[in-house]
Amino acid sequence: MHNKKYRIGIIGATGFTGSELARLLCQHPEITIKHITSETHKGKLFSDLHPQFLGILDQQLESADVIENSEVDVLFLALPHGVSMDFVKKWEHKNCKIIDLSGDFRLSTPAVYKSWYQKDHVFTKGFENAVYGQPELFADQIKNSTLVANPGCYPTASILSLAPLFQSGLIVEDSVIIDAKSGLTGAGVKASDTTHFSNVNENFKAYGLGVHRHTVEIEEQFSILGKQNIQVQFTPHLLPVDRGILVTAYAKTNKKLDQESITKIYQDCYKEKPFVRLRKMAPGIKDVRGSHYCDIFPFWDERTQRVIVVSAIDNLLKGAASQAVHNMNLMLGFEEKTGLEQIPLRP
Numbered sequence: 001m002h003n004k005k006y007r008i009g010i011i012g013a014t015g016f017t018g019s020e021l022a023r024l025l026c027q028h029p030e031i032t033i034k035h036i037t038s039e040t041h042k043g044k045l046f047s048d049l050h051p052q053f054l055g056i057l058d059q060q061l062e063s064a065d066v067i068e069n070s071e072v073d074v075l076f077l078a079l080p081h082g083v084s085m086d087f088v089k090k091w092e093h094k095n096c097k098i099i100d101l102s103g104d105f106r107l108s109t110p111a112v113y114k115s116w117y118q119k120d121h122v123f124t125k126g127f128e129n130a131v132y133g134q135p136e137l138f139a140d141q142i143k144n145s146t147l148v149a150n151p152g153c154y155p156t157a158s159i160l161s162l163a164p165l166f167q168s169g170l171i172v173e174d175s176v177i178i179d180a181k182s183g184l185t186g187a188g189v190k191a192s193d194t195t196h197f198s199n200v201n202e203n204f205k206a207y208g209l210g211v212h213r214h215t216v217e218i219e220e221q222f223s224i225l226g227k228q229n230i231q232v233q234f235t236p237h238l239l240p241v242d243r244g245i246l247v248t249a250y251a252k253t254n255k256k257l258d259q260e261s262i263t264k265i266y267q268d269c270y271k272e273k274p275f276v277r278l279r280k281m282a283p284g285i286k287d288v289r290g291s292h293y294c295d296i297f298p299f300w301d302e303r304t305q306r307v308i309v310v311s312a313i314d315n316l317l318k319g320a321a322s323q324a325v326h327n328m329n330l331m332l333g334f335e336e337k338t339g340l341e342q343i344p345l346r347p
């Protein structure tokens with residue numbers, strides 16, 4: 001039997017992204033799941049909570065405190081923001097790599113974090129080491145890092161939609177509008193008024209206008225790629241579906257393009273990126289559901305002289321769990337596609 005060398009732990013395994021991580025990692029050829037934690041359900045079997053794992057991962061959920069002295073090679077934090085930072089603080093001096101799925105280490109400074117998350121950061125030192133884990137853009141830094149800040153779901157779809165044009169210096173500063181829609185699992189496993197069936201079913205609404213924390217995450221990454229200070233207008237919407245994010249991004253360019261030239265820019269940027277697929281027409285969320293793909297269609301609107309880019313991801317996968325596994329593959333030196341080649345699930 002193939003010897004699975006690397007041991008991993010998932011803190012917060014009962015949540016939506018934690019259980020998606022478990023699903024992917026159960027089938028990963030190089031790792032073994034050593035610990036899965038839950039505070040609310042410690043002592044129960046994972047498969048009692050998530051029956052889809054029956055006979056596959058009948059492992060006991062432990063309290064995160066109990067595993068503090070255990071050794072793992074990679075620790076995934078699938079915890080709410082504001083909670084993850086405590087665990088990074090506790091684990092960062094140990095000989096393990098940490099992949100944090102929350103927003104706690106994605107931004108440039110503790111001050112920026114405080115202004116968008118309305119919370120003091122308890123582990124500001126982590127900002128010095130954290131690498132923004134967008135594998136298509138920062139693979140070299142990710143390979144050498146010990147702390148990866150896994151990108152947010154809306155930022156993943158938004159950043160990949162316009163990165164080629166920012167890298168080419170073609171975007172007119174402050175012309176970017178991002179209209180984004182997410183399925184309900186983006187809101188986490190805990191029920192709330194927002195996620196109540198009758199508030200979501202057959203409904204569709206915008207939220208977080210002008211204040212959503214992903215605005216600054218997207219702006220910071222565009223500013224790095226475009227080498228200038230970028231502001232974006234970002235509006236998220238809640239879709240009455242389980243999973244999926246669709247982004248429609250609009251921008252002005254400082255040079256006249258056409259469909260052929262814009263297609264070429266995207267082909268050049270993503271030619272060696274196996275999980276970005278360039279489409280010939282606007283993708284839908286079902287085209288990527290259950291997979292690690294980000295499907296993108298860049299369109300030049302000759303009439304308005306604007307670029308319109310549509311991108312689609314699965315928020316729980318490319319927007320969270322599979323992106324975290326992609327980062328792990330880079331950090332541990334595996335082939336980047338290992339364990340990530342699921343074909344999208346449709347209809």
Ligand SMILES: NC(=O)C1=CN([C@@H]2O[C@H](COP(=O)(O)OP(=O)(O)OC[C@H]3O[C@@H](n4cnc5c(N)ncnc54)[C@H](OP(=O)(O)O)[C@@H]3O)[C@@H](O)[C@H]2O)C=CC1
Nearest residue numbers: 012014015016017038039040078079080081102186188189
């Ligand atoms: N859902 C999505 O599409 C995306 C989520 N993310 C981010 O990933 C992280 C996880 O998201 P998601 O899986 O949706 O969240 P969930 O709310 O579904 O799950 C979070 C888990 O964290 C555990 N938890 C909560 N509070 C504590 C605590 N104080 N100490 C220890 N464990 C705690 C809970 O488990 P228990 O009570 O069993 O201990 C819970 O199952 C979040 O930061 C989120 O913002 C990022 C991109 C996309």
Ligand SMILES: CC(=O)N[C@@H](CCC(=O)OP(=O)(O)O)C(=O)O
Nearest residue numbers: 101102103152153182183186187
């Ligand atoms: C639909 C929905 O509610 N989505 C979440 C974002 C998803 C997410 O988890 O983002 P972070 O990792 O940055 O917290 C929201 O808007 O708050």
